[in-house]
Amino acid sequence: MPEGKIVKALSGFYYVLDDNKMIQCRGRGVFRKNKITPLVGDEVVFQAENDLEGYIMEVKTRKNELIRPPIANVDQAILVFSAVEPDFSTVLLDRFLVLVEFNRIEPLICITKMDLTNDEQQRKIKIYAEQYTTAGYKVILTSSETEAGVELLSPHVNNKISVFAGQSGVGKSSLLNVLRPDLELKTNDISSHLGRGKHTTRHVELIQIGNGLIADTPGFSSLEFTNIEAEDLTSCFPEIQRASENCKFRACLHGTEPKCGVKKEVESGQIPAYRYEHYLNFLQEIKDRKPRY
Known part of the structure; x- marks a missing residue:
């Protein structure tokens, strides 16, 4: 039977790409019975009734998957955050980064709307960019309006499945329109009443x-650490992971434990205070989570 990749899921149909040919497929009833939901990015075996329609017969083993947005087999997450409108949020970025790191997906931070910043805002963004670069992340500063920095994205996109993710209204669709002008994806301005972006992407599509x-994905503004345990969190912060090698106790969670290598680096300024503060807040959130049975 032929094999392909799901590149779009919409209204109960899965669009499978096979040798540049698109087949509209439905999932087998057994998937629902076994609680298997095919996702965009899945490698699948399908049975074609004709050149245009068929049924998905098997979903191959995934190397990773995200729940929000629903997508599988991602190589890279391009986390798109605006410098302004809406304002750059380190806490929201760090929530995204934790989820991406936990799922073993390579992150790339893309900060948009640099053309809208004044001198002081630009200075702050560049400091943040330097700090995240020092932590171990790739950071690109861009403007969809002037197209500055967008060319730096192209080499990172080739030969990968990437997911564009971030808060709504930060300019994900605008950035994709610059990378591929013929797309003409719909974009919306910031809601003046709510002070945040309006959703323009309604489904996941490669x-x-x-x-x-x-993958241009629907914007979303909250992330829950559903499957992340307290002992997993250190590995989701690269600079904290490195500093933890100097902790006296192997099971150190870098909170109240004595002789903690992480706290020493925070005190010396090697780890930014806001990153450590976010780590502690996320740790407490995980500890306070209701147990699952």
Whole structure:
């Protein structure tokens, strides 16, 4: 039976790409019985009734998957955050980064709307960019309006499945329109009443950009650490992971434990205070989570 990749899921149909041919498929009833939901990015075996329609017969083993947005087999997460409108949020970025790190997906931070910043805002963003770079992340500063910095994204996209994720209204669709102008994706301005973006992307779809595939996903503003345990959190902060090698106790969670290598680096300024504060807040959130049975 032929095999392909799901590149779009919409209204109960799965659009499978096989040798540049798109087949509209439905999932087998057994998937629902076994609580299997095919996802965009899945490699699948399908049975074609004709050149346009068929049924998905098997979903191959995934290397990773995200729940919000629902997508599988992601190589890279391009986390798109605006410098302003809405204002850059380190706490929201760090929530995204934790989820991405936990799922073993390579993150790339893309800060948009740099053309809208004044001198002071630009200075602050560049400091944040330097701090995240020092932590171990790739950071690109861009503007969809002037197209500055967008060319730096292209090499990172080739030969990968990437997911564009971030708060709504930060300019994900605008950025994709610059990378591939023929897309003409719908964009919306910030809601003046709510002070945040209006959702313009309603479903997950893989879009061909150069030699890579990018998923433009619905914006979302909250992330829950549903499957992350307290002892997992250290590995989701690269600089904290490195500093933890100098902790006296192997099971150190870098809170109240004595002779903690992480706290020493926070005190010396090697780890930014806000990153450590977010780590502690996330740790407490995980500890306070209701147990699952």
